[in-house]
Amino acid sequence: MSASEIDRTLVRLAHEILERTSDLNNLAFIGIRRRGVPLAQRLSKKIEGLEQRKIPVGILDINLYRDDLSTVGQAPVVNSTDIPFPVTGRDIILMDDVLYTGRTIRAALDALFDHGRPARVQLLVLIDRGHRELPIEASYAGRRVQTTSNEIIEVKFNEIDSTEKVLLVERMAEGA
Numbered sequence: 001m002s003a004s005e006i007d008r009t010l011v012r013l014a015h016e017i018l019e020r021t022s023d024l025n026n027l028a029f030i031g032i033r034r035r036g037v038p039l040a041q042r043l044s045k046k047i048e049g050l051e052q053r054k055i056p057v058g059i060l061d062i063n064l065y066r067d068d069l070s071t072v073g074q075a076p077v078v079n080s081t082d083i084p085f086p087v088t089g090r091d092i093i094l095m096d097d098v099l100y101t102g103r104t105i106r107a108a109l110d111a112l113f114d115h116g117r118p119a120r121v122q123l124l125v126l127i128d129r130g131h132r133e134l135p136i137e138a139s140y141a142g143r144r145v146q147t148t149s150n151e152i153i154e155v156k157f158n159e160i161d162s163t164e165k166v167l168l169v170e171r172m173a174e175g176a
Contacts, residue, residue, distance in 0.1 A: 001143070003164035006126070009142040010039075013124060014046035016140055017093065024051060026119070028090045030058040032108050033079050035097035038159040039126060043095070058083035060094075065107035087116030097155040099125040099141070102134035127153050127166060 001009070021027055024047075031040030037059050044055040059082040094108055105123060112121065122139035129147045145153065145168065154167040 001166035006142075006164060006166065009126065010042055010046055013140055013142055014043055014050060017043070017124075018047065018050065020139075021091065023091070024053055024055070026089070026091050027093070028056045028058065028085055028087075029093050029095060030060050030083065030112065032094065032096040032104065033059055033061045033081075034160060035155050035157055036060075036095040038157045039097060039124070040093075040095045041159075043124075056085045058085065058087075060108055060111055062104065062107040062111045065110045067103060067107065081111065081115075083115055087112065087118050089116075090118050091120045091122075092118040093122045093124050093140070095124045097126050097157075098153045099123070099128045099136070099138050100131055100153075102132045102136035105136045106134055126155060129153050 017027075018024075029040040029044055031037035037057075040057045044057045048054050059080070061079045061081045063079070092112065094105070094112065096104060096108070099105065109121065112118070123136070124140035125138045126142040128138050128141040128144045130144075131147070131149065147153065147168065150171045150173075152169050152171055154169055156163045156165050156167070158164050
Protein backbone atom coordinates (compact mmCIF):
# COMPACT_ATOMS: atom_id res chain seq x y z
CA MET A 1 0.00 0.00 0.00
CA SER A 2 1.17 3.49 -0.75
CA ALA A 3 0.73 6.47 1.58
CA SER A 4 -2.42 7.55 -0.26
CA GLU A 5 -3.87 4.02 -0.10
CA ILE A 6 -3.21 3.94 3.66
CA ASP A 7 -4.96 7.30 4.06
CA ARG A 8 -7.99 6.21 2.00
CA THR A 9 -8.21 3.03 4.07
CA LEU A 10 -8.18 5.06 7.30
CA VAL A 11 -10.96 7.31 5.96
CA ARG A 12 -13.05 4.20 5.22
CA LEU A 13 -12.31 2.73 8.67
CA ALA A 14 -13.32 6.03 10.33
CA HIS A 15 -16.65 5.92 8.50
CA GLU A 16 -17.17 2.27 9.48
CA ILE A 17 -16.54 3.13 13.13
CA LEU A 18 -19.04 5.99 12.96
CA GLU A 19 -21.66 3.77 11.29
CA ARG A 20 -21.34 1.05 13.95
CA THR A 21 -21.01 3.23 17.06
CA SER A 22 -24.20 4.35 18.77
CA ASP A 23 -22.58 6.51 21.48
CA LEU A 24 -19.44 8.40 20.50
CA ASN A 25 -19.25 9.86 24.03
CA ASN A 26 -18.45 6.39 25.40
CA LEU A 27 -15.92 5.48 22.69
CA ALA A 28 -12.14 5.43 23.20
CA PHE A 29 -9.23 4.17 21.13
CA ILE A 30 -6.22 2.33 22.51
CA GLY A 31 -3.21 1.78 20.28
CA ILE A 32 -0.89 -1.13 20.95
CA ARG A 33 2.63 0.26 21.17
CA ARG A 34 4.36 0.74 18.47
CA ARG A 35 2.42 0.97 15.25
CA GLY A 36 -1.04 0.70 16.77
CA VAL A 37 -0.46 4.10 18.37
CA PRO A 38 -0.23 6.25 15.21
CA LEU A 39 -3.15 4.26 13.81
CA ALA A 40 -5.31 5.19 16.83
CA GLN A 41 -4.16 8.83 16.76
CA ARG A 42 -4.86 9.20 13.05
CA LEU A 43 -8.31 7.64 13.30
CA SER A 44 -9.16 9.91 16.22
CA LYS A 45 -8.21 12.94 14.10
CA LYS A 46 -10.23 11.69 11.13
CA ILE A 47 -13.33 11.23 13.28
CA GLU A 48 -12.77 14.63 14.88
CA GLY A 49 -12.72 16.13 11.38
CA LEU A 50 -15.97 14.38 10.47
CA GLU A 51 -17.92 14.76 13.73
CA GLN A 52 -16.23 17.72 15.49
CA ARG A 53 -15.64 15.62 18.60
CA LYS A 54 -12.42 14.19 19.88
CA ILE A 55 -12.15 10.47 20.59
CA PRO A 56 -9.69 9.91 23.46
CA VAL A 57 -6.60 7.86 22.64
CA GLY A 58 -4.58 5.67 24.98
CA ILE A 59 -1.29 3.85 24.52
CA LEU A 60 -0.87 0.25 25.66
CA ASP A 61 2.49 -1.46 26.17
CA ILE A 62 2.18 -5.25 26.17
CA ASN A 63 5.78 -6.41 26.56
CA LEU A 64 5.32 -7.87 30.05
CA TYR A 65 2.15 -9.70 28.96
CA ARG A 66 3.62 -11.57 25.99
CA ASP A 67 3.62 -15.38 26.17
CA ASP A 68 6.91 -15.47 24.24
CA LEU A 69 8.73 -13.25 26.74
CA SER A 70 11.68 -15.62 27.08
CA THR A 71 12.29 -15.63 23.33
CA VAL A 72 12.07 -11.85 22.92
CA GLY A 73 15.35 -11.14 24.70
CA GLN A 74 17.16 -11.27 28.02
CA ALA A 75 15.39 -8.23 29.46
CA PRO A 76 12.30 -7.00 27.63
CA VAL A 77 12.17 -3.31 26.87
CA VAL A 78 9.23 -1.93 28.80
CA ASN A 79 7.71 1.28 27.53
CA SER A 80 5.02 3.17 29.29
CA THR A 81 1.32 2.59 29.03
CA ASP A 82 -0.62 5.84 28.95
CA ILE A 83 -4.39 5.58 29.20
CA PRO A 84 -5.58 9.05 30.27
CA PHE A 85 -9.23 8.04 30.76
CA PRO A 86 -11.10 5.40 32.76
CA VAL A 87 -11.37 2.11 30.89
CA THR A 88 -14.23 0.72 32.98
CA GLY A 89 -17.57 0.96 31.20
CA ARG A 90 -16.11 2.34 27.96
CA ASP A 91 -16.44 1.01 24.44
CA ILE A 92 -12.80 0.44 23.52
CA ILE A 93 -11.43 -0.09 20.04
CA LEU A 94 -8.03 -1.74 20.41
CA MET A 95 -5.76 -1.01 17.44
CA ASP A 96 -2.71 -2.64 15.90
CA ASP A 97 -1.06 -2.58 12.49
CA VAL A 98 -1.11 -6.30 11.60
CA LEU A 99 -3.18 -9.21 12.89
CA TYR A 100 -1.36 -12.51 12.44
CA THR A 101 -1.39 -15.29 15.06
CA GLY A 102 -3.52 -13.40 17.59
CA ARG A 103 -0.94 -13.64 20.37
CA THR A 104 -0.25 -9.89 20.47
CA ILE A 105 -3.97 -9.22 20.87
CA ARG A 106 -4.27 -11.82 23.65
CA ALA A 107 -1.47 -10.04 25.51
CA ALA A 108 -3.12 -6.67 24.85
CA LEU A 109 -6.43 -7.88 26.29
CA ASP A 110 -4.66 -9.07 29.44
CA ALA A 111 -2.91 -5.70 29.75
CA LEU A 112 -6.10 -3.76 29.04
CA PHE A 113 -8.16 -5.59 31.66
CA ASP A 114 -5.53 -4.73 34.27
CA HIS A 115 -6.73 -1.13 33.78
CA GLY A 116 -10.44 -1.82 34.23
CA ARG A 117 -13.39 -3.63 32.74
CA PRO A 118 -14.58 -2.08 29.47
CA ALA A 119 -18.21 -2.40 28.41
CA ARG A 120 -17.02 -3.72 25.04
CA VAL A 121 -13.71 -4.27 23.27
CA GLN A 122 -13.43 -4.36 19.50
CA LEU A 123 -10.31 -4.88 17.42
CA LEU A 124 -9.20 -2.74 14.49
CA VAL A 125 -6.17 -3.65 12.36
CA LEU A 126 -4.76 -2.11 9.23
CA ILE A 127 -3.87 -5.55 7.80
CA ASP A 128 -5.35 -8.96 8.64
CA ARG A 129 -3.01 -11.59 7.21
CA GLY A 130 -4.64 -14.76 8.53
CA HIS A 131 -2.76 -17.72 10.10
CA ARG A 132 -4.44 -17.43 13.50
CA GLU A 133 -3.22 -19.54 16.42
CA LEU A 134 -5.88 -18.15 18.77
CA PRO A 135 -9.61 -17.54 18.19
CA ILE A 136 -9.25 -13.77 17.67
CA GLU A 137 -10.94 -11.84 14.90
CA ALA A 138 -10.83 -8.16 13.92
CA SER A 139 -14.08 -6.18 14.01
CA TYR A 140 -12.50 -3.72 11.56
CA ALA A 141 -9.78 -4.57 9.03
CA GLY A 142 -8.30 -2.17 6.50
CA ARG A 143 -7.24 -5.01 4.23
CA ARG A 144 -7.27 -8.78 4.38
CA VAL A 145 -4.15 -10.18 2.72
CA GLN A 146 -3.62 -13.91 2.34
CA THR A 147 0.01 -14.67 3.03
CA THR A 148 2.21 -17.70 3.31
CA SER A 149 4.11 -18.46 6.50
CA ASN A 150 7.38 -17.32 4.90
CA GLU A 151 5.99 -13.87 4.06
CA ILE A 152 6.00 -10.83 6.33
CA ILE A 153 3.84 -7.72 6.24
CA GLU A 154 5.86 -4.61 7.10
CA VAL A 155 3.91 -1.49 8.00
CA LYS A 156 5.85 1.76 7.93
CA PHE A 157 4.37 4.95 9.41
CA ASN A 158 5.93 8.41 9.13
CA GLU A 159 5.67 8.90 12.90
CA ILE A 160 7.99 5.95 13.58
CA ASP A 161 9.78 5.08 10.36
CA SER A 162 9.97 8.39 8.46
CA THR A 163 8.27 6.68 5.52
CA GLU A 164 4.70 5.64 4.76
CA LYS A 165 3.91 2.29 3.12
CA VAL A 166 2.89 -1.33 3.63
CA LEU A 167 5.11 -4.01 2.15
CA LEU A 168 4.76 -7.75 1.63
CA VAL A 169 8.25 -9.24 1.87
CA GLU A 170 9.57 -12.77 1.84
CA ARG A 171 11.33 -14.00 4.96
CA MET A 172 14.94 -14.98 4.37
CA ALA A 173 15.64 -18.66 4.94
CA GLU A 174 17.72 -19.32 8.06
CA GLY A 175 21.38 -19.75 7.20
CA ALA A 176 20.90 -18.05 3.82
